[in-house]
Each structure stands twice: as C-alpha cells, then as structure tokens.
Amino acid sequence: MYEHAQSASPRAWTVRALALLSAVIIGLIPWADNAAAHGSIVDPAARNYSCLDRWGHDHLNPAMAQQDPMCWQAWQANPNAMWNWNGLYRENVRGNHQAAIPDGQLCSAGRTEGGRYNAMDTVGNWHATDIGNNFTLRLYDQASHGADYFRVYVTRQGFDPTTQQLRWSDLELVRETGRYAPAQNIDISASAPGRTGRHIVYTIWQASHLDQSYYFCSDVNFR
Template sequence: MRLFRFAAVALFAAAAGILALPSGPAQAHGAIQMPGSRTWLCYQDGRNPNTGAIEPKNAACAAAVAQSGTNSLYNWFAVLRSDGAGRTTGFIPDGQLCSGGTGGPYNFSGFNLARTDWPLTHLTSGANVQFKYNNWAKHPGTFSLYITKDGYDPSQPLGWDDLEPTPFDRVTNPASNGGPGTDDGHYYWNGTLPAGKTGQHVVYSVWSRSDSQETFYGCSDVVFDGGNGEVTGIGGGGTTSPSPSIPASPSPSTSVSPSPSTSNPGGGTSACSGMYSVVSAWSGGFQGEIMVHAGTAAVNGWNVSWTFPGDQKIAQVWSGKSTTSGSLVSVTNESWNASVPANGHVTFGFLATGTAAPQVQNLTCTTG
C-alpha cells in the first residue's frame, strides 16, 4: 500500500511537472524540517500551490534559485553525497557546507550564499523540542545536529570553524511517521536545544546512512529569541510555520501554507486540533495534509472533519479512513496511528480533485 500511495502521488505530481526525481546513484532522500533547512523552507516559500511552479518570494531563496535553478527546490530533499560515508570536516570544503560540496546529483551551490535574509525558525535556547527530518525514502542511519559558535556572522560564508566541533544532538534510527515519498512523512525524536544561545545561528544537519555511504547535509537558519518554532521570511515575509516540534505547546500554530485552516479543540475525553495545509497542486488537483495535534492529555482515537469551499473532491486518503457527504469530509484514524501522545501529533495526507483550496471551512477534531 505504501508503494501504491507513493506511485499515485508521484504520478499526479509528474503529470503536472512539479516533481523531478533524481537520477544516478541516489537512493534515499530527506531533509530536516524542524528546524527547516534552507531547501525545505525555500520550497515552501517558492512553490505556487495552484500551478506547482517555483516562484520564490524571499530574496535569499530567489538568489539561490537564480544560481542553482528550480530543480534545487523540486528536489529539496536531495542535498546528498553518495560517497559521503558520514564525513564532514576535510571532506566538504569551507563555504560549501550547505550544498554538501559539489559532488551531489544536483546543483545546490546557491544555498551556500552568505546572506542575512534566509527564512528563519524562531527558537528558545535550552528548550526541549521534537526534531523532524523528512523520510522521502527510509533507511537506517544516524542523525547529527551541530550549531554555530557564539559570534557567528551570517553575512560571511559558513566554514567548519564556525561550528561547534561536536554535535549538540545525535540519534540513531529514530521513530518515523508516515511516508515514504511524501512531504509529510518524517523521522522524529526529542532533544534539547543548546543553552546560552542568542541571536541568529545555523543548525547544521548530517544524516549518515548505515547501509551505504550516502550522506545528507543541510543548513537551517534559526534565531534564539524565545520562539516556539515559528518561521518568518517565507511567502512574502509574514507567514509563520507550525511548531509541531515544540512539545510544550498545546495549541496549533499557523501553517506554512497560504491562509491555513486550524481547528478548535474537539470533544471526547481529551482535546485535539487539526491543522490543514496544501502540499502541492497542479491543474485539476492537489495534495493536502492535516496534522492532528493532541492537547495536554494523550489522545486515543481521533476524527477530523471539514468542508471544502468549492467543488473539491477527495480522491485518495492515506494514514486515515475517509467518508464524504457532498463537500463534507471526515477522516478517522487507522489502528496504528490512533494514539497521539500529549502535545504530540500525527499526520494524514490526501489527494483531491479541483482547484487547490488554500483553506477549508469548519475544520474540527474530536477524540475518543
């Protein structure tokens, strides 16, 4: 079923020219999404939900695309080196950390640009968070997160001496949710952000597979200002992202998609809420997803319902069971994702026909 779902999504996307799969030896794909990598957030900034075209609004993202081309965002999950073998210092030259050097299947050199206006994820120093790494393809391996040293200057090219020499977080074979082959499928794990950090920094991520030499690299621009995972600098500068990675936050934040819809807590024994966003769109159809968030108590069973604003119709749902009545859609959990831990979340996705709806109406989550 997972392969079928991946094929269906890829077929829809390829038909509209919104997905370019890598060639050559690359087999796994993924990029950090919390905190969001430059390629992931620039993809969020630049994708046109109605046409699938890459049309960056953020100046740094536009400069990166001008240098590296639109394939760098259609393949935001492929900043990799097939010969990486987990290597870092001495393997990737200074000034090329964010592209993983120049030996990967795609040109990501534009994401090495030393700029102060990349999309930013707002965080709190020393906070406990849930990191999220897309699993477009699943493989065993180790994830290592580094942070820039105090005094980091984002207007200068990033070099190895700018990073603390040891990771502040490292995990092997973390849990996963959803995927593969979707924007919402991801590995996740809890960790603690570095203490004593202020101002703007870069979180540098390295995913080293244990079943091959393939290694993924990524730069995430963050600012330690007391934030809870909000993102600024995308979609014209004022859009914020959800913060599903901040366990202490019981209420949903705004989605990265334009004009997202969020639900109010539902009934049952413990509250939940839903957050809707458009993943991609093409002529005559679109892919969407909804994150189901638990409140301060765990959830055991959930149902999310909403009303489409126009003639949109559900074509397929994964990670949930759907029923429809006219424009009303209801999705209940599968047996394997019925339980949602306190302040945690699960995600389900769908394909729909019709013009992509940037928001839906009467979005409600109930539990039990």
C-alpha cells in the same frame, strides 16, 4: 539500540505531493535522481526545503525577489535544488565529513550533485525559524531508511549567517545520536545554551542503507 521515531506527518506528505505535481507540470524534476534520494530536515526547515515549502506553489512569482531574496536567487540558480529537496547528500564519505566538504560549501554538501545545490551556500538573510535553546529537529525520511546517527551542530555565539560564510570552525557539536530504525519521521532533540539571535543549525544525517551522508543548513533565530 534504536532511538525513537515518529509516525508520518500529513503536512510532509502534502508538501511532497505539491512538489511532485509542480515538477511534472514544468518538466524539471529528474525522476531517477529523485527515486534514489530520501529526505530532509523539515523543521526547522533546511534551506532548499524551506524555499519549496513557502514558494513551491508560486515559484514564478516575481514578488519573491523582494519578499524573499535568498529563495529567489536559489530558484533562479537551479529550481531542481527545491524540487529535489530530498537529495542533498554525498556517498562514500566514510565518516570523514570535514575532509569531504570544504569551508564555505557546507550548505551545498561540497557542491554535490554537479553543483545543483550551490545556491544554498550563498550568504545572506535567509528566512529563519524561531526556536528556543532546547529544540527538536524533525527529519522527513521519505524512503524510511533510518539512520546510523545524526550529528547536530550550532554556530557559535557571535557568528552572523547573514554576512559570513559557514566554516567548520564556526560550529559546535551539540548532539550526536545513536541509530534510528526506519521511519518516515524522526525527531532529534538538542540543546544550545547561551545562543541568542540568528544562527545556523547544521545537521548531518548518516543514512543506514548505504554510506550516504546528508547535510542540512537550517536558519534559525534563538528567542
């Protein structure tokens, strides 16, 4: 039984087109990698997608260093982490996610893709999206491969993402889904009672076409 998916989002297409255009101009995007990749959590946005969404049109602006220092350090470390916003995955994990990804490396999927996404693990004051205790995640799956399942975790109350590295023991599983049919937009509802303030929503997307697992850190502020 498949769960429900949503129709394509014009905003997602706009951001995607902007990313591709900018990448062509500066010659940074590795086309082969991008063709093999699929998607990301776009709301509340995963770290690299969030940095692309807000700075992809102006990523060389030195003002970013003061206005958005966590995205600044990510762009300086590896711009391809943003241009390849849809490629933060590992293959052949066989469902053993904790064995594949060490503590402190959850946001980079265990330093996947040769370390392209390592800056996502940097501890600091990342831009956070305001959400309620009952919230909805949106996956933009560019290649429409669907999902075997999603696992949605939220950090435990008392964890401070601005000063602490993320460990598996910091997370509480708040939702595990069934399968989703291929679609470009998939919405996943979840609930995290008792949370207030800053947290990380950590999402695992097990894609359906291969043993390919995606890992996303979304910075949030529970209102």
